[in-house]
Amino acid sequence: MSLATIAREWTRIGCIGFGGPPTHIVLLRKLCVSDRGWISMTEFEDGIAATNLLPGPASTQLAILCAWRLRRRLGALVGGVCFIAPGLIAILALSALFLAGHPPLWAQAAAAGAGAAVAAVALNAAFALMPGSWKRIGSRPVERGRWLLYASAGGLAAATTSPYLVLVLIASGLAEVGVREWRDRPPVRLRSYVLLPLLASVGSVGGIGALIWEGLKVGAVSYGGGFVIVPLMQSDAVTAYHWMTNAQFLNAVALGQITPGPVVQTIAAVGYAAAGLGGGVLAAVIAFTPSFLFVLLGAPHLDRIRAHASVQAFLTGAGSAAIGAIAGSAVPLGLALAQPWQVGVLAAAFVWFVLLRHNVVVGLVAAGVIGVAASFAGLPVGP
Secondary structure, eight states, X not given: OOHXXXXXXXXXXXXXXXXXXXXXXXXXXXXXXXXXXXXXXXXXXXXXXXXXXXXXXXXXXXXXXXXXXXXXXXHHHHHHHHHHHHHHHHHHHHHHHHTSSSOOHHHHHHHHHXXXXXXXXXXXXXXXXXXXXXXXXXXXXXXXHHHHHXXXXXXXXXXXXXXXXXXXXXHHHHHHHXXXXXXXXOXXXXXXXXXXXXXXXXOOSOHHHHHHHHHHHHHHSOTTSGGGHHHHHHIIIIXXXXXXXXXXXXHHHHHHHHSSSXXXXXXXXXXXXXXXXXXXXXXXXXXXXXXXXXXXXXXXXXXXXXXXXXXXXXXXXXXXXXXXXXXXXXXXXXXXXXXXXXXXXXHHHHIIIIISOOOHHHHHHHHHHHHHHHHHTTOOOOO
């Protein structure tokens, strides 16, 4: 397989991949399985299952894995970069417009409208993930009880904008490992996990070090889907480091939804607010590096990783907490709304996304148009 072909096709998917992971999976399956026959359906489905077990953006990892199957490591690097680049360029360009010190009124109004709908997007993402996670942990009452405990812990941490959410995710994963190992055999294997929480205690410094730590958290600890990065980032970006206001953070999340590519690219907007264009690029590189490493180092062993009981248990617990965190993030996102008309937009967005299950990108664009209309009607759009 020529690298030029991989670059062309993965760039095309990166340009038209609006709508998040479901769209990315459909496009990759159509290209690699249905149209070109490069990968068998069984290999593709196994790739979906394996990448969903990994932390970080699953659809990005699937794109990297598909390219790896065609040209191994060089193909994975080319395919991954070409898949990520279009959305990254778009979000950095929009960040320069929407996060400017004095953006045009129409841009500020559109951002206020789209940002008002973000809390509903979070709830929609959480509800979509719940059935699979609920089924995965087991059907017995004690197992369902653990799911509720992990999800409640994640939701509480996110709702209170706790900077220690990452510790809650790791602790939930470790708790599930402990429960299963205690149930099945003597708990002697937990020793290999005790250092994990220590990794989450670094990053307390500010400046570029804090931005690097933020990108690493987003790329390496975002269990349960891309939207879990929202509560992970909000406390640090708004409260701890004051890189952006609550309104600007809502804008950044909306930009991550309406641009092609994975939601994780929201970190680029946060990095832009923290340190300009260089900060945006640095944050994105740090956030996506774990995905490349997971695939490049783990692709030959994915079947064995999938079958590892401790890995399965850790991701089951951490994933349950992540879903609770996604739902809990709707609380600070909703409280960040500054104008009464935005509450009406949020209510309409809840109906559109959660009750009617309509397209997220269309809903956010519509919310942006409502924001522009509100500004023309003389309603305030700023904080």
